[in-house]
Amino acid sequence: MLDRHPFSNPASRMQRARGEAFVGLVSDAGRMRLTDLRQAGSAKAMLPRVGTLPEVVFLNTSGGLTGGDEMSFALHLGAGGRAVATTQTAERAYRASEGAPPAIMNVHHKVGAGAWLDWLPQETILYEASSLARHTIIDLEEGAGCMLVETVVLGRAAMGETLETLTFSDRREVRRKGKPVLIEPLHLDTARLMRKTPAMIPARAFATLAIVGQGAEDAADRARSALTVEGVTAAVSGFDGKCIVRMMAADGWPLRRQILALMGVLRRDPMPRVWQI
Secondary structure: OOOOOOOOOHHHHOOOOEEEEEEEEEEEOOEEEEEEEEEEEOEEEEOOOOOOOOEEEEEEOOOOEOOOOEEEEEEEEOOOOEEEEEEOOOEEEOEOOOOOOOEEEEEEEEEOOOOEEEEEOOOEEEOOOEEEEEEEEEEEOOOOEEEEEEEEEEOOHHHOOOOOOEEEEEEEEEEEOOEEEEEEEEEEEHHHHHOOOHHHOOOOEEEEEEEEOOOHHHHHHHHHHOOOOOOEEEEEEEEOOEEEEEEEEOOHHHHHHHHHHHHHHHOOOOOOHHHOO
16 A cells, blocks of 8 residues: 655645734833833734834734634733834735634733723734634733724625635633723624624624723713714714724725724824824
């Protein structure tokens, strides 16, 4: 009996992307200072000098995620500091090979006492037959706060893409001193795609923006005043130190414009340069 050719089962030998990027920042005499920067594999972190607010830009150099890939981004912000973190471009989840485990994306930011972090990643685009499991955690210390946004696009409308097969698990948590104050779980799979609720048709893009911190509920009226982009359906709620905005649209473009309009009234700093239209 002949031995199996070493390349007869290429699926079992496909290269997988691995990456981990970590940034540490502290406030030192009123200025933010870099204390740690670690990068491995396909994950990178850039710190462009674009203004007075420190900006951290995370990047997946593999160009996207597919089954079996693993990526990790983390930022630790010291007490009393302020920073904004984002991603260089949209994250893309591509078709996973049959039988492959999901791509794993872990995001874990820590915000020291009295500090503030804006976590503003650009959209995640899911392609046909993609499989992605993402977990985002923001740990807040006493008096700390954060703003976070997450946008998901189910295929590109301009390319005529319609998703029929998908596995997507997304869990976002904000914790204060270890106790959860906001938990946002989401699970989409093929069965759920096939039975879309009437409220989501024909929406293929949706986003959540959340502000967590003392008095955050007071931002609800300002957020409502900015919901002016045609083609976007949205609602705002403010309660218990939180302001939550949920949005959906037929495509990612009007949703992106709506998020930028919200940022214009909810933030006092310019958007990260990579977000510029």
